Amino acid sequence: MIITIQKPFDKILEMTKGSDKLFLIGCGICATECQTGGETEVKAMVEKLKEAGKTVTGYSVIESVCDERRTRLEFKKNEEAMAKADALLIMSCGTAVQVATDLSKKMCVPGCDTEFIGMIERIGRFYERCRACGDCILFETGGICPIARCGKGMLNGPCGGQSKGKCEVGGWKKDCAWVLIYNRLKDLNKLDEFRHYRPPKDYSLIASAREVVYR
């Protein structure tokens, strides 16, 4: 899940300054799950914007804004209302903002901050679990990702900053990923995996905007 949080309303007003007429876009998947840009949140935002003196020319909650095919269809359906708007307010992730930018001629404004790829424990409790590094090593780290969860992204941890299994980053409150990895591999009787040296990563693979193109 792409975890998002809504930008403060003041920030939304600041970003849309000079754009009096807005069209809102929500997302039916991640932003709905996070309760930052689903049907309910988009409707609430419409009301708040009206109260603040904006004109809302319409809104649409698209099943997955990041899927250009769906978004193109929805934009077609809403062509008229969108044409009247000065800007589009996208209550979804950064990818959604850019898909909307590509498909419309409007200024597209992010209504949310995109936080990370993470898990949902419950609403209000989201945790990062993957950095999308493109070279998954979870098979040798007991299913726990040190790239996302170690403050230093170490491949050969733990560092000297752990104490009682907690990490120095953030003041020893979060778990040290490498102690978690050690405990899990020990339980699995696979400490050899822990012992072995992992050489430096190849960052040339993620040097610029990545593309997956295979047909």
Place this chain on the structure above:
Amino acid sequence: MTTESFSELMKEIGEGRFVFTGEIEPVKTTNLHEVLETAKILKGHVVAANVTDNPTAFAYMNALVPSYMIQREVGLEAVYQMTVRDRNRLALTSDLLAAAALGIKNVLALSGDHTTVGDDPRAKPVYDLDSAQLVELVKKMVDQGVDLKGNKIIDPPKFQVGIAANPNADPLEPEILKIERKVNLGADFIQTQAVYDVELAKRFMDSVAYLRKPVLIGIAPFKSMAMMEWMVKFVPGILVPEEIQTRLRKAKERGGKEEVYKENLDIFGELVREIRKTTKAQGIHIMTIGFEWIVPKIIERSGIA
């Protein structure tokens, strides 16, 4: 694995001598005076001194220049600390080449305290390599004359590479396995975080005995009571036994600063003597930022010349 000795530090260790090393911390200044004065105090009492690399992620003077200067001006061998926090593999490689050109013989490979605990927490942490991978880089340069990618080096460097260890680590097992990884990569010596308890030193020495690498146990006397209280409160990774805390507090009540210094001499002289007597440690690394004058006195008090 036998270690070829390029540095005085490793030569003395190789000869079976019990060694002392010190620590010098360049700060946020363009002036080398303090660094050189500190080196003069340590010279003759320690075989080498660490020069710290932006400790606790504070942006200070680059460690390489003072490392070079204490060797050139004072004749005190440097242990050039290098963290992987601020430089990627290219910058580390080029600094290692420059270090060798300037006659640096010892490198201590560290991950470095995280940027978020530093004096500008907004900085982007680099961590292109981790500390084990830095050991691999140094060893490849020295043993194979190439960088990490295998590119050839003209006149490859000769370094000893040390690694850090924390005997206070809880849990200790993953720490030991991490040290093992670095020893397998070819680390020459192990230097520890501050230890305040001889039993802790013993346990640690027992748990790394199978690695058969020289260990320098770190000690960090207290410059002031404030420093001790800070350490106890804010550095959860370091264990200061109640007994030491009480002794120092009582000394302070008894006679202020002077008594605290005297108590330090008693406590740490004793600790050094005990470590020497009861463990197979090859030496002591003394961290005394800002009161290096106490180093010769502690060594003297320990009875080890």
